[in-house]
Amino acid sequence: MIRLDQLSKVYGTAPDAVTVLDRLDLAVDTGRVFAVVGPSGAGKSTLAQCVTLLEKPTSGRVVVNGDDLTALGAQDLRVARRRIGTIFQQDGLFSRRTAADNVALPLQYLGVTKAETRARVAELLDRVGLADKAQHYPHQLSGGQRQRVGIARALALRPSVLLSDEATSGLDPDSTASIVRLLRELRDDLGLSILFITHEMDTVLQVADSVARLDHGRIVEQGELTALLRDPDSALGAQLRPEPLALPAAAGDRVWSVAYTGDVPGDWILRLAARLDAPVALLGASVEQIDGAAIGRATLGIPQTVDAAGVDSALRELGLAVRGAAIPPLDDRDGAARPASPDDLPELIGARA
Ligand SMILES: Nc1ncnc2c1ncn2[C@@H]1O[C@H](COP(=O)(O)OP(=O)(O)OP(=O)(O)O)[C@@H](O)[C@H]1O
Secondary structure, three states: OEEEEEEEEEEOOOOOOEEEEEEEEEEEOOOOEEEEEOOOOOOHHHHHHHHOOOOOOOEEEEEEOOEEHHHOOHHHHHHHHHHEEEEEOOOOOOOOOOHHHHHHHHHHHOOOOHHHHHHHHHHHHHHOOOHHHOOOOHHHOOHHHHHHHHHHHHOOOOOOEEEEEOOOOOOOHHHHHHHHHHHHHHHHHHOOEEEEEEOOHHHHHHHOOEEEEEEOOEEEEEEEHHHHHHOOOOHHHHHHOOOOOOOOOOOOEEEEEEEEOOOOOOOHHHHHHHHHOOOOEEEEEEEEEEOOEEEEEEEEEEEOOOOHHHHHHHHHHOOEEEOOOOOOOOOOOOOOOOEEOHHHHHHHOOOOO
16 A cells, blocks of 8 residues: 655755645555545645655655655665556657567666566566567557557556556557556556556546545545535545536526435436425536446426525435535526525525524
């Protein structure tokens, strides 16, 4: 497992010091994929460099399997770094070496015997599904295949942690999906802890067990992927799965934006209408299975005459909740449609703060 304790990186000195990473705490357990997402300039590349100690953190610790890498001297650090395999957006393969020779590099560097190297390279290329491409040169491989060779090379020294820095960025959707499948296999078969740094939200949905959002060098939100997606108030959950585009509500209807928070019965709209004794219009919806959990968003139109507190409690009983994040903008143009949010509830149900 890998853990970051209060990891900070400051470039320059006062008064021009720039804090690029600000006391980050995160842990990637054995056999888990932890994604870090964030906009351009958030500090993702700096994080990748600090995790591998290519950049020295200004303060804080990088702990791998209980050992603090930041406390090691140069010699010990060189050895300890082997516990972290890295893959980057650029595959970094040597163009004049075959796939097999590229994978062999770290082993040759450590003086592993030729016979052992040959056997290990064959095993690694087989592991990433490229046994038949061993003698191909990088230019004879697709982007996804080159990235697989990069993964095989990253695994050569049997790391316990795999750091992926934008490794699927720039790949087509099929290649991305196949790399994601491979990473999940490696997670399960080898028990790797995978730190997956990316700006691609779709890929996070496919690969991550947990997610953190980095913004201006700080982790502003983190949690289990499915918990974030099921949390109606999570901004990160809303970013990962944006609101479906909805139809306009009929005049006289109020718009409700809701999220699945648990197991929701398939006929929930019928049940909701029955409980409210009112028509419920489905204006937009997305329902899918992510990591074994049903994740859903829906936009509903319900007559304004229906008691809002009643709608709220009926939704809860069905395993749904009104969303607080990414609520559609107010639309008072015709005075009919108005989105409801938890902030509105006290007002809607007549409560006073
Ligand atoms: N050596 C440096 N000296 C000073 N500031 C730096 C240095 N390296 C990075 N920064 C600053 O740190 C911030 C984070 O940069 P970083 O490259 O880590 O972000 P990022 O999230 O990887 O962005 P992108 O997705 O665009 O690559 C930026 O504001 C950048 O200008």
